[in-house]
Each structure stands twice: as C-alpha cells, then as structure tokens.
Amino acid sequence: MKGKQWLLVAASGIVLLLVGFVSKQTNNNRFDSAKEMIVMRQIAHSILQYAGDSSTQVVPPTRLAKGSFSIPFNSSFSFKPDSLVQIIDRIIRSNHLPSDYIVQVTEPFNNKVVFGYAILRSEQQNIVPCSGRNQPSFPYNIVISFKEEPFTPAMWFIAAGILLLAAAAFVGWRIKRQPAESNTTLKDEKTADAPVFSIGNYLFYADTQRLLLGSDETILTSKEAKLLSIFAEAPNQVIDRNRLQKEVWEDEGVIVGRSLDVFVSKLRKRLEQDPAIKIVSIHGKGYKLEIG
Structure with a gap:
C-alpha cells in the first residue's frame, strides 16, 4: 500500500x-x-x-x-x-x-x-x-x-x-x-x-546475484552476474569483447559467438527501468556500460 x-x-x-x-x-x-x-x-x-x-x-x-x-x-x-x-x-x-x-x-x-x-x-x-x-x-x-x-x-x-x-x-x-x-x-x-555496486538507481550485490531498484529485487543468473560485475567495475569504459567472453565462459571451454550478445541483451532489459543506464556496443571492440 x-x-x-x-x-x-x-x-x-x-x-x-x-x-x-x-x-x-x-x-x-x-x-x-x-x-x-x-x-x-x-x-x-x-x-x-x-x-x-x-x-x-x-x-x-x-x-x-x-x-x-x-x-x-x-x-x-x-x-x-x-x-x-x-x-x-x-x-x-x-x-x-x-x-x-x-x-x-x-x-x-x-x-x-x-x-x-x-x-x-x-x-x-x-x-x-x-x-x-x-x-x-x-x-x-x-x-x-x-x-x-x-x-x-x-x-x-x-x-x-x-x-x-x-x-x-x-x-x-x-x-x-x-x-x-x-x-x-x-x-x-x-x-x-560482499561487493556492492551502485549502478545508476540500482544496487548490485555481486556475490548473491541480486539487483535492487528500490523495493524491487531481481535475481540474476550466474553469467548475467559475472558479466554485470565486469561492467560495474569499469563504468563508462570500453571492455574488450574477447575479455568478456573469456572471463564469463572460460569454465565451459567452448565459447559460442552469439552468447555474449544474447546476455548483453538480457542485461539491457534488467536495467531498462533507469533510462540513464545504457550498455553500448562499440563496433569492432566490445561493449561499454554508460551511466548518465
């Protein structure tokens, strides 16, 4: 109420x-x-x-x-x-x-x-x-x-x-x-x-994979949490595509080319309630988490 x-x-x-x-x-x-x-x-x-x-x-x-x-x-x-x-x-x-x-x-x-x-x-x-x-x-x-x-x-x-x-x-x-x-x-x-990141209006608890916006809580998957942790540690910086694939998927041994793009798209939806946050694709390089 x-x-x-x-x-x-x-x-x-x-x-x-x-x-x-x-x-x-x-x-x-x-x-x-x-x-x-x-x-x-x-x-x-x-x-x-x-x-x-x-x-x-x-x-x-x-x-x-x-x-x-x-x-x-x-x-x-x-x-x-x-x-x-x-x-x-x-x-x-x-x-x-x-x-x-x-x-x-x-x-x-x-x-x-x-x-x-x-x-x-x-x-x-x-x-x-x-x-x-x-x-x-x-x-x-x-x-x-x-x-x-x-x-x-x-x-x-x-x-x-x-x-x-x-x-x-x-x-x-x-x-x-x-x-x-x-x-x-x-x-x-x-x-x-426990690492806690402030991403715009969100709070991200990396260890517990929790993403909070006010009283709304979202539980991320392990890969979503790993990917967001990398972005949160270096906001407004370009993260190399190869680095992202290696650190998130290195335990699986096999990296599917489109997997990174799919999970970046998922993160964009998780963060869409704050319009000041964007995950921008940098052609030929990788991605950047922009926080306005």
Whole structure:
C-alpha cells in the first residue's frame, strides 16, 4: 500500500468515527426523548378511547429508566388482552420505536402484575399469555420496557472507523520500517565484505546475484552476474569483447559467438527501468556500460 493509499484509509477511518459519534449523539438527544414520552401519552389516549372514555384527562407518563416507561391511569377500565396488544404494537411500530419490548399491566395499589407479554420480532417468538380473557375494571398502570439494541448503526460506523485506523496505523508502521530494514540489510552486506555496486538507481550485490531498484529485487543468473560485475567495475569504459567472453565462459571451454550478445541483451532489459543506464556496443571492440 502506497503513502497516498495509506492516508486515504486513515482519512476514511476518521470520517466513519465522526459519523458514528454524531449518529450516536443524535440518537440520544432531547428530541428523541421527548418523542418517546409523546408516544407513551398516545398509547394512554388510545387505550382510554378503546375503553370508551373520551373525557378523562391523560396522566403524564414517567420514565423509569433508559428504555422503560410507566403509563398510569386515574380512571378504571377493563380490557381484552388481544386488543391491548394490538393497540400498543400499532403505535410503537408506526412511530419506529424498538421492535422488541415487554409490557406489564399492574394493579394500582399492590403493583401486582395481572397481565404481561413480550414482543420479540427479532427472534420471531412473541409471548402473549391469557389471550382472549377479559380483565376486570381497574385504574391500571402499564409499564413498557424496550430491549436495548446491542449494536446500533452508529456503533457499526464507530467499529469500522476503529478497524480502518488500526489498519492504517499498521501499514504506516510498515512503511516507516522499510527504509530501516533496507539500510540494515545494506549494512550487513557491506560488513560481510560482499561487493556492492551502485549502478545508476540500482544496487548490485555481486556475490548473491541480486539487483535492487528500490523495493524491487531481481535475481540474476550466474553469467548475467559475472558479466554485470565486469561492467560495474569499469563504468563508462570500453571492455574488450574477447575479455568478456573469456572471463564469463572460460569454465565451459567452448565459447559460442552469439552468447555474449544474447546476455548483453538480457542485461539491457534488467536495467531498462533507469533510462540513464545504457550498455553500448562499440563496433569492432566490445561493449561499454554508460551511466548518465
């Protein structure tokens, strides 16, 4: 990953974190809290209408804890559980409150639970007991508790941002470490007295037959390495053709006339990424490694 890509990843991580924190803050602001209380009043009003009471004042609901609300009633009413479930669920769904919740209906003086049920749409396992049984008339109290979402969209943004920043930090550490590793390698090579030649932008390690251009490494054949060593020892000088053939192919006993030209052509391709380097043919004499 290059430097610009690393910065892009880091910037993306920061943006996702900001979006996540802003979304999280927005989800917990006063507007949402006020909306929840209004929905609770709407539930109370709809229940009284269902009971045929259109004149009794709606008692303000109270927030018991985060995601939990109490809806008290001053007037008595009876209800059929199925109808109560439908009224509350319709209002909650239409106002986009959390889909998983528990409802408990208690008596006013002893807080005894006379009816309760759970809507668990995420698990497709609603629990609604006592269905169809009419409940006697009382000034009931209704408690609605919503299941807190374990991982909201805002938290997804935050998690993704943290992962991207961690990835960017790791890549940045690797980029920063690479030059140090290269310098250490070069130092170790020199300490071992291995011949190292600087050829334009290339580094040539003759003993290990390695040709480096930045982080790109090429392993030369033994003959390519021998030939390049001769050129590197005498840059910008004409090397006699016979000398090159003798020193590179002397161990084989047989010298093929075109072999030298073939390997010079190969070296030209190895060095072609630096336009300042040329292996020039000197007619009737040999070759010269020119470094501009």
